[in-house]
Amino acid sequence: MKISFNWLKDYVSIPGTVSPQKLAEDITMSTVEVEDVEDIGARFDKMLVGYVESVSKHPNADRLKIASVDTGASEKAEIVCGGINLREGMWVAVAEVGAMLKVHGQGELVALKPAKIRGVVSNGMICASEEIGLEDLFPASQEAEIIDLESAITADSLRPGMPLATALGLDDYLLVIDNKSLTNRPDLWGHYGMAREVSALYATELRPALEKSFNIESAADFPVTIENTARSFRYIGALIEGSNPAESSPFWMQARLWLLEQRPISLLVDLTNYVLFSIGQPMHVFDCDKLKGECIKVRSASAGEKIKLLDDQVYELGSDDLVIADSSNPVALAGIMGGAETAVTGSTRRVLLESASFEPIGIRRSAARLGLRSESSVRFEKGIDSARAELATHLFLSLLKEIQPEIKVTAFNDCYPVKAEEVRVSVTRDFIVSRSGHDFTTDEIKEKLSLLGFSVNAENDHFDIVVPSWRATGDISIPEDIVEEVARLYGYENLEFVPPPVRLTEAVYQPWQLIQLKARRYLAYSAGLHEVNNYPWVEESDLKAAGIDPESCLKLHAPPSKTSASLRPSLVPALISAAQRNLRYFKEFGLFELGEVFLNALEESKTPAGEKLPLQHRHLACVCVAQDSRTAYLRARGALEGLLEILPYKDLKIGSTCERPTWGVSDTSFSVDFKGKQIGVIALASDLSLRRAGIEGASVALFELKLEALKDAGVVDIVTYSPLPRFPVVEFDFAMLFDIKTRWEDIKNVAARNQKLVQDVQFVDEYRGKQVPEGKKSIAVRLILANPNKTLTSSEIQKTSERVIKTLEKELSGQMRSV
Incomplete structure (x- = not known):
């Protein structure tokens, strides 16, 4: 959101020594974060x-x-x-x-x-x-x-x-405010609300937003009915005649809207926008002659009901949506956008002005479901107080009367079935002092709260506080909120530092957390992969790239967007998407993620209510990207093998070929087994998955483990110690031809079997080229030979190596290449 420095000065006397930059700093320290100050001049x-x-x-x-x-x-x-x-x-x-x-x-x-x-x-x-x-x-x-x-x-x-x-009138400064810091402050979504804050900050005069109310006593009643009083608290309708909607707004108003990146359109539309940015109240104008029955009904939409809005798009509504309707059809989506059929044009002669108050959660859900975000919905979904609707109406009509003196309000209705309840908070001085760490006096507390518009009755260090309407929609409700108001107006930077008492206790041993930490450290430090953290929801396109049907996934009730309604059943879809995005900057890289997946099943929760919640299991997944499939696969395979070695579990290993995952290639798919059961898979990503993900010119290999299967399994102490060898260790290298489908794991196991002097068998290299027959591969092997009791003789080395080679020739059909 942007706030005009000059517009603020219309409402509040800012001290002459306070520059726009100083104001931005003070507001950031006390109220909301100002990200930048733009010098428009x-x-x-x-x-x-x-x-x-x-x-x-x-x-x-x-x-x-x-x-x-x-x-x-x-x-x-x-x-x-x-x-x-x-x-x-x-x-x-x-x-x-x-x-x-x-x-x-x-x-x-x-x-x-x-x-x-x-x-x-x-x-x-x-x-x-x-x-x-x-x-x-x-x-x-x-x-x-x-x-x-x-x-x-x-x-x-x-x-x-x-x-x-x-x-x-453009010699102005704009304060660019971070919208996230305004989420709980609906009163600040307009210049007057921010001016009220500045007035309290500098203890200066706050001028009224409107000097005198508009006289509407002689107007007849306009028919307004609120059918859904749970969703609409107040609706003001004013029928205006004698206005010329084709007239342009005065240039000073156009200039102010332009500063806030709003394109001037026409007098009536510009006026609604001006009031919106002035006091934060959205408004709308209808062509009254286009309203059937010349009445307004605020009701829930019928399932399947359709409406064409001002963006020229037709939307199908549901029963959870709130609409403004005439006697027959919806004419606006309440709190979000007006309808195209009743829009004001240059030929409009009678205008119906709307100023209303709506329940915020319903507005937010409708806007999210329909993918509609507007200046109105952004404000209504924060919770605007009902009193502001009346102020906005009088401000609009007063400004319109100044510009077009001939206008008249011939009909009016303030339908207000749900009166706002007064919010009271009780708190003691001791509570404020203990929570803030500063010894505020009773007079100081009362003064600061009064500056912010609170009504305070203080007696014997006890405060009975009435919250002003603009702060009573959920922002201020508990004693801690009062502490925050007093402390921030005093200045957080002025509070004395009091070291908190620290009591050191013995650390809790959490083996499951330590195992996860060990896995992350190995993949990051030893395997050279980069850890990522994706959102728990996933795009439909990413699910389809991984071969997962979006309809099989759990759905969010209020998703961040239409295409992100599914909770992830696997870490793979988001990792493939991350690989595609990173390929713009790197040709080869590796990523991993450790996080929850959400399965389409329910389990009893451990909460006192005992409600059923979705199954959430811990998974670990990795993606390796390279220019060729061999490099990508070997890096992923190496990372997986090393990971399994450092995890403290017996019978955890890479198994045999398995059914390919929905995203993988069959002959590269191998299971990861624990105690005879498959808990993971490694494979190259298929061409179809890569094409769906938009990956070109690169190969991708992935593995995913169901870590949840290891959570309750007994761990073993994998840290073992052995003395350094007293006698020399011998390395013996040789190369053999094997069938292209022969696995290294089989070669290693056969070479080490029943050979007392073989301490280890290590992979050196794999070669496929002109010198190797088709269907074969050359594997270079290194034998680590040693005798703990003496130095090996050349005869012992030769005999052991010959036995290993003959065993490989017999059991795996290996053919010796060179020694």
Whole structure:
């Protein structure tokens, strides 16, 4: 959200010593996080107001003219201009040398340089609106049209040489506020709410948002019915006649909306937006003549009911959606967006103004389900107090009356079936002092709360506090909230540091947590993989890439988006997606994740209520990406083998080939077994999965383990110690040809079987090339030979190696290549 510094000053007296930057710092320390301060006036540096005194033809170009422009300097500026509407006596926007603009409205901003155009020196440039980013404020009706300042501002308020930003009311600063820090503060989603906060912060005067209410006593009743009072607390409808909806809003209002990145549209629409950003209350206007029955009903939508909204999209509604309807059909999606069929146009003669209060959770769910986010829904879903609807109505009508004095409110209805309950909080001074760590006096507490709009009755260090309506929608409800209000207004940075008491106790031994930590450390430090943490929900496209049917997954009741409604049944889909995204930056890499998956089954929870919850199992998965399949697979396989070796479990090993996973290739799929049961799988990703994931020019290998299967299994102490060998260890290397399907694990087991002197069998290399027959592979093997009692003789080394080779030839059909 963005807040205008000048707009704030309309409501609150900001001390002269407080700059926009200082204000941003103070607000960040006390209220919400200000991410940046934008100097809007700096965009128009070296841009001035100019007055065209004379216009002459260019001697060398038929479409160009030479304007003599008064820019406040001692001499007139001669400027070459191609504007088709250039005329003598015109007030224009002049860019001096060094100004940043887009030439002809195209490309990036560039600095204006001195120029000679067709032989004539041009001392600056007379600007078109698109060249300086003002096309929304000064829309051109034809090509090559320059800005006519007098079309928006009276000549009496202009003078030559005046900074353009000052003339247009754009010499302002914007405070860019992090929306996440506003989530629990619906009162701050408008300039007046922020001004109220600034007033309390500096103990300065807060001026009223509206000096005098609009007189509507003589208006007849307009038919309004709220059928669903659980979802709509208040609805104000005002029938306005005599307005000219085709009229543009005054330029000062357009400029303020432009500062907040809102395009001016028409007077009535701009007024609703102005009130929205002023006090944070969304509003809507209907063409009353298009309302069937000339009535309003606030009701739940019927399942399957459809409505076309202002974004020209047709939406199918459900019974959980709240609509504004006439006697026949829905005309707006309550709290989110108005309907296209009843929109105000230039021919509208009677306007119905809406200002309402809705239940926030329902608005949030409807907006999320339909994928609709609007300035209205963002505010309503935070919980706006009902009192604000009345203030907004009077502010809108008062502003409209100032601009169009002939308007009349001929019918009005304030339907208010659910009155807001007063929120009271009781707290003691001792509670505030103990929680804040500062010895606040009773008067200090009362003063700070009063500045924030709280009504405080203090007696014997006990405070009975009435929460103001704008803070009573869930923000302030418990004594701890009062502590926060007092402390933040005092200044968190001013609180004294009191070291908390620390009591050291013996650490709790948690073997399951330590095993997971050991696995993560191995994969990160030893295997060189990068750990990632994905959201528990997963995109439908990622599920399909992994061969998983989205309909088989558990669904979120309120998903972050339509396509992210499924909870992950496996870690693989998100890892494949992560691989695709990282391929833009790296050719080879490895990722792993350890986290919960959600199975489509229920189990009894351990909560006192004993409700059934989805099965959540702990999984560990890894993805390795390389330019060729062999490299990708061997890296994943190596990481898996090393992982199984360091985990403290017996009978945990890579098994034989198994049924391919939904994302894998059959002849590369091997099971991971524990006590005879499969708990995981490793495989290359299939071409279909890669194509669905958008991965091109790379190979991907993955493995996934069901760690949950190991949780209750007995661990073994895998840390063993043996003395260093007293006698020399011998390494003996040889290479043999094997069938291409022969596994290294089989080679290793056969070579070490019944050989007392063989301490270890190590893989050296694998080769496939011209010297190796088709269907074969060459495996280089290293034997680690030793005798704990003496030094080996050459005869013992030769005999042992020959026995190993003969065994491999007999049992695995190996063929000796070289020694």
